[in-house]
Amino acid sequence: MSVSGKSVSGLNVSGTSGPILDVQNLDVVYDTVSGPARAVNNVSFALRPGERLGLIGESGSGKTTMGTALMRLTRAPGRIAGGRVLLDGTDLLTLSPRALRATRLRDIALVPQGAMSALNPVMRLRRQIEDAILAHEPRTTQAQLRDRIAQLLTRVGLNPAVADRYPHELSGGMKQRAVMAIATSLAPKVIVADEPTSALDVVVQRQVMQTLGRLQAGLGAAVVLIGHDMGLIAQFADTVGVMYAGRLVELGPVAAMIGSPRHPYTRLLIDSLPGIDVKRRLAGIPGLPPPLVKLPVGCPFAPRCPLAHDRCRVDLPLSQEVAPGHVVACHLYPDNATLPPLTIKAEVQP
Amino acid sequence: MSSDLASYLAKRITQLFLVIFIAVSVNFIIPRLLPGDPVATALARLQTSGSGQTMDIQAVSDAYRARYGLDQPLWNQYLNYWADLFRLDLGVSFANFPEKVTVMIANALPWSVGLLATATLLSFFIGSFLGGRLAWPGAGRGIRALVPGLMVLSAIPFYLLAIIMVYIFAVELRWLPPAGGVETTRIMRLDWATAQDILRHAVLPCLSIAIGNIGFWALGMRSQMVSVLGEDYITFAEAKGLSPGRVFFWYGIRNAFLPQITALALNLGAVVSGAVLVEVIFNYPGLGSLLYVAIRGQDYFVIQGVVLVLIVTLAVMLFIVDLIYPLLDPRIRR
Amino acid sequence: MTIALKTRLPGGLGSRLGGTLIAGLSILGVIAFFSIIGPFFVDEVLAQVGSVRPRQPPGGDFPLGSDAQGRDMLALMVHATPNTLKMGLIAGVIGVGLGSILGLIAGQFGGWIDAVISVISDSLMTVPAIAILVVIAGNIEEMSTSVMAVVVASLSWMFTTRTVRAQVLSIRERGYIEVARVNGEGPLEILFREVMPNVMPYIVASFVGTSSAAILAIIGLEALGLGAQNEMTLGNTIYWAQQSSAVLRGFWWWWAPPIVVIAMIFVGLFLTSVGFDRFANPRLGRRA
Numbered sequence: 001m002s003v004s005g006k007s008v009s010g011l012n013v014s015g016t017s018g019p020i021l022d023v024q025n026l027d028v029v030y031d032t033v034s035g036p037a038r039a040v041n042n043v044s045f046a047l048r049p050g051e052r053l054g055l056i057g058e059s060g061s062g063k064t065t066m067g068t069a070l071m072r073l074t075r076a077p078g079r080i081a082g083g084r085v086l087l088d089g090t091d092l093l094t095l096s097p098r099a100l101r102a103t104r105l106r107d108i109a110l111v112p113q114g115a116m117s118a119l120n121p122v123m124r125l126r127r128q129i130e131d132a133i134l135a136h137e138p139r140t141t142q143a144q145l146r147d148r149i150a151q152l153l154t155r156v157g158l159n160p161a162v163a164d165r166y167p168h169e170l171s172g173g174m175k176q177r178a179v180m181a182i183a184t185s186l187a188p189k190v191i192v193a194d195e196p197t198s199a200l201d202v203v204v205q206r207q208v209m210q211t212l213g214r215l216q217a218g219l220g221a222a223v224v225l226i227g228h229d230m231g232l233i234a235q236f237a238d239t240v241g242v243m244y245a246g247r248l249v250e251l252g253p254v255a256a257m258i259g260s261p262r263h264p265y266t267r268l269l270i271d272s273l274p275g276i277d278v279k280r281r282l283a284g285i286p287g288l289p290p291p292l293v294k295l296p297v298g299c300p301f302a303p304r305c306p307l308a309h310d311r312c313r314v315d316l317p318l319s320q321e322v323a324p325g326h327v328v329a330c331h332l333y334p335d336n337a338t339l340p341p342l343t344i345k346a347e348v349q350p
Numbered sequence: 351m352s353s354d355l356a357s358y359l360a361k362r363i364t365q366l367f368l369v370i371f372i373a374v375s376v377n378f379i380i381p382r383l384l385p386g387d388p389v390a391t392a393l394a395r396l397q398t399s400g401s402g403q404t405m406d407i408q409a410v411s412d413a414y415r416a417r418y419g420l421d422q423p424l425w426n427q428y429l430n431y432w433a434d435l436f437r438l439d440l441g442v443s444f445a446n447f448p449e450k451v452t453v454m455i456a457n458a459l460p461w462s463v464g465l466l467a468t469a470t471l472l473s474f475f476i477g478s479f480l481g482g483r484l485a486w487p488g489a490g491r492g493i494r495a496l497v498p499g500l501m502v503l504s505a506i507p508f509y510l511l512a513i514i515m516v517y518i519f520a521v522e523l524r525w526l527p528p529a530g531g532v533e534t535t536r537i538m539r540l541d542w543a544t545a546q547d548i549l550r551h552a553v554l555p556c557l558s559i560a561i562g563n564i565g566f567w568a569l570g571m572r573s574q575m576v577s578v579l580g581e582d583y584i585t586f587a588e589a590k591g592l593s594p595g596r597v598f599f600w601y602g603i604r605n606a607f608l609p610q611i612t613a614l615a616l617n618l619g620a621v622v623s624g625a626v627l628v629e630v631i632f633n634y635p636g637l638g639s640l641l642y643v644a645i646r647g648q649d650y651f652v653i654q655g656v657v658l659v660l661i662v663t664l665a666v667m668l669f670i671v672d673l674i675y676p677l678l679d680p681r682i683r684r
Numbered sequence: 685m686t687i688a689l690k691t692r693l694p695g696g697l698g699s700r701l702g703g704t705l706i707a708g709l710s711i712l713g714v715i716a717f718f719s720i721i722g723p724f725f726v727d728e729v730l731a732q733v734g735s736v737r738p739r740q741p742p743g744g745d746f747p748l749g750s751d752a753q754g755r756d757m758l759a760l761m762v763h764a765t766p767n768t769l770k771m772g773l774i775a776g777v778i779g780v781g782l783g784s785i786l787g788l789i790a791g792q793f794g795g796w797i798d799a800v801i802s803v804i805s806d807s808l809m810t811v812p813a814i815a816i817l818v819v820i821a822g823n824i825e826e827m828s829t830s831v832m833a834v835v836v837a838s839l840s841w842m843f844t845t846r847t848v849r850a851q852v853l854s855i856r857e858r859g860y861i862e863v864a865r866v867n868g869e870g871p872l873e874i875l876f877r878e879v880m881p882n883v884m885p886y887i888v889a890s891f892v893g894t895s896s897a898a899i900l901a902i903i904g905l906e907a908l909g910l911g912a913q914n915e916m917t918l919g920n921t922i923y924w925a926q927q928s929s930a931v932l933r934g935f936w937w938w939w940a941p942p943i944v945v946i947a948m949i950f951v952g953l954f955l956t957s958v959g960f961d962r963f964a965n966p967r968l969g970r971r972a
Contacts, residue, residue: 068585071589073585073588073589075585076487101591101592101593102591103591104588104589104590104591105589105590105591106591109589110585110586110589112582112585112586112589113582116582117581117582117583118582118583118585118586119583119586120583120587120600120601120604120605121583121605121680121681122604122605122608122678122679122680123600123601123604131590131592131596131600132590132591132592135590135591135592135593135596136591166680166681168680168681179586182590365806365807368803368807369807369810369811372804372807372808373811376816376819377819501951501954501955501958502947502951504954505947505950505951505953505954505955506946506947506950506951507900507903507904507946507950509904509907510922510943510946510947513922513931513939513943514943516931517931517936517939521931521932521934528931528932615810616809616810618810619809619810619811619812619813620812620813622812622814623812623813623814623815623901623904624904626812626814627814627904627907627908630907630908631926641818642908642909645818645908645909645910646909653818653819654819656815657815657816657818657819660812660814660815661811661812661815661816664810664811664812665810665811668810
């Protein structure tokens with residue numbers, strides 16, 4: 001776990017203590033009619049092999065944009081404006097298109113948001129798995145393909161006969177698992193799972209997450225799990241990162257993040273989760289995230305923050321380590337040891 | 351065959367028959383809605399315009415009255431009309447008495463079908479691929495420059511294009527013949543010379559129809575592709591590391607093609623309409639020219655017959671397209 | 685394709701207006717100007733048969749030449765264009781009006797009314813319009829520009845009906861129709877107060893398309909000789925040109941001007957409808 005802004009790895013060989021995925025100062029910008037929108041703003045983090053990172057944020061926090069940017073799948077009008085994405089030492093952002101295509105799926109795989117529509121509706125499932133495998137291992141024979149596909153499907157808990165179906169003949173949970181089967185078909189080192197359980201009911205969500213966990217553990221792959229469901233992420237991840245208005249505002253081990261979060265936004269996020277045992281009014285976070293084209297000077301959360309003071313509206317807080325493996329971008333530190341109690345402001349300043 | 355597929359087919363077949371039924375009925379009703387005896391009026395007009403001089407008007411008139419029972423109640427006439435249709439009797443031409451309408455249509459049909467089929471297939475497929483290529487990010491500058499040109503082309507009615515083409519290629523440059531299906535002096539034989547002649551005469555009309563439509567198909571396909579490209583399965587296909595060519599064709603075009611085929615079906619009527627006019631301009635011996643000559647000569651039954659054939663042919667073509675659709679889209683197949 | 689125009693208009697209006705819409709409207713504007721102002725400057729008499737020396741190529745007294753029947757081409761264009769546009773507009777208004785009413789009824793009332801309207805509309809849509817129009821037009825004794833407009837309008841309503849009906853159905857899915865119903869608004873009230881305002885943009889867009897198709901059909905019928913004989917319209921001009929074999933005899937100034945004007949009309953309408961689409965749906969965004 002590295003401190004943001006600096007890369008710890010200097011080594012190109014995996015299996016050593018270097019991070020398998022090292023994101024440094026990533027910037028992703030959308031060229032909109034009203035000007036550039038900084039959807040991902042100087043984000044840095046690193047993953048060890050086998051580590052599970054959960055990225056949380058509201059809609060528009062930039063988390064999905066970041067997910068697609070990791071594999072250079074950003075679509076116009078978005079573009080990657082700066083930074084490095086080091087996969088096992090190789091910067092994905094500077095690879096040639098051919099090398100990039102070879103790396104995708106083989107070393108880093110995507111489990112996309114909305115698996116409902118991630119599968120080509122006019123192609124049988126079998127062909128969609130085959131073309132993925134053949135794109136990287138063109139000499140695989142038909143017989144080998146058959147066997148591998150059967151294995152892959154069984155591994156995610158699907159009947160191999162499903163391969164001959166069309167996507168519309170599968171249920172939501174089955175489709176999500178099929179997509180995971182494809183994503184893990186070449187044993188990637190990193191899996192980027194972008195809201196894999198949205199639009200699924202709770203029971204199926206659990207099954208899918210369990211499958212994902214099993215797959216990941218079996219492959220020893222690192223996972224970046226992107227979502228907005230704090231409860232789900234907390235149950236799955238080793239490390240949790242919180243994104244707000246394109247910035248990574250806090251990152252730390254899950255126990256510390258849930259038990260004693262440092263950033264006010266994280267605290268409010270956790271508080272907004274309804275509890276099963278305690279009956280109380282649903283608390284939200286008053287106000288709205290700032291428009292990404294016109295970010296306020298200073299901390300982007302200041303307008304909504306109950307603990308904001310003058311410095312917050314002027315100076316952009318930088319990431320700092322408050323505990324081993326725990327970083328936060330907030331002006332409350334290092335002056336405070338933990339987060340002071342929050343009082344929700346009566347009115348929210350624009 | 352599953353029940354979904356069966357009900358889809360049943361619905362389509364019903365529509366086919368419905369269209370034919372409505373067309374026939376409309377064809378029957380309209381002339382009879384107007385005051386006067388249609389046959390007498392037509393004959394009278396022919397007489398005054400001078401082309402009826404060589405006919406024995408009385409004989410024709412009597413033959414018609416007896417044959418088609420124009421003095422009988424409307425309902426009987428209607429039933430007779432249907433009976434005649436089943437016997438493939440579309441009446442007789444006034445101007446070319448006693449040539450049967452069916453025969454005239456049968457002679458003209460192959461010319462029209464050949465012309466239209468070739469032109470439509472060419473423009474549809476070339477246009478669709480062009481449109482698809484245009485939508486793919488990374489389309490070259492040169493190709494992108496085509497877009498305004500295509501927009502303009504798609505807006506101009508293609509029978510006007512035909513006029514321009516006749517002028518440029520047939521009159522000014524004299525590369526190709528300006529009119530007809532074959533040289534007027536040729537005797538039709540099954541040999542290479544005849545075939546060549548036919549082809550030479552077909553080039554301009556075919557091109558007029560094709561060029562006039564290509565813009566429309568290209569722009570439509572481009573717009574479909576743009577939607578498809580926004581879909582998640584394209585992103586996932588790229589995430590799998592597939593080559594751009596594969597993604598473009600098997601994930602992009604393959605999906606965008608479906609609504610494009612629907613567009614073909616919806617616009618076939620307009621394509622046929624335009625083709626009729628092109629035939630007139632080129633004096634091409636198809637149904638279009640037949641219709642035109644019949645209109646000029648007020649050859650009543652020929653007009654009705656051609657219109658009916660046009661409508662039915664189109665309905666059948668649409669039905670065939672409807673049959674193809676499930677083959678391409680598994681979601682309908684079940 | 686969009687020509688990115690930077691105009692300083694309020695809100696995001698400038699970028700939404702887009703070059704396409706402006707280009708289309710400008711072309712139409714030129715044509716409209718030409719047709720409205722022109723007749724005041726150019727004498728109608730010149731456009732009639734036998735008023736000038738026939739078969740003169742462009743130049744000198746006759747900027748666009750004269751045809752084989754002694755009409756001054758420029759005068760002819762100036763007077764024919766408004767006539768054609770007028771017919772197209774009438775047909776468009778009738779077609780869209782009829783189509784909207786049918787679409788609203790079909791969408792709002794559903795049931796067998798909807799079934800009947802939909803079946804008829806769908807079936808007629810797949811028929812080659814020329815075929816039926818030819819039968820109708822060929823049977824009319826006294827053809828005039830207004831009658832032509834009505835005839836063409838009779839087959840122009842289907843697309844509008846379909847679009848409006850679809851929109852009504854999708855509006856009905858949304859919450860506020862239910863609220864209105866619960867509030868006691870009768871079906872007709874709902875139709876006019878809730879549904880109509882949301883359908884208007886589609887009706888307007890459909891008007892452009894319908895007029896365009898109507899003009900196309902009118903010109904087509906006239907070129908076949910089914911138009912109002914001796915009236916000055918663009919389609920008739922082409923018909924006269926064809927009758928005198930103008931193409932073969934090289935009188936290009938006879939058929940080229942009407943074609944150019946017609947092309948401009950259609951390109952203008954096309955660009956306007958595409959541009960208007962983008963204006964009404966800014967989500968479509970800019971595609972290069």
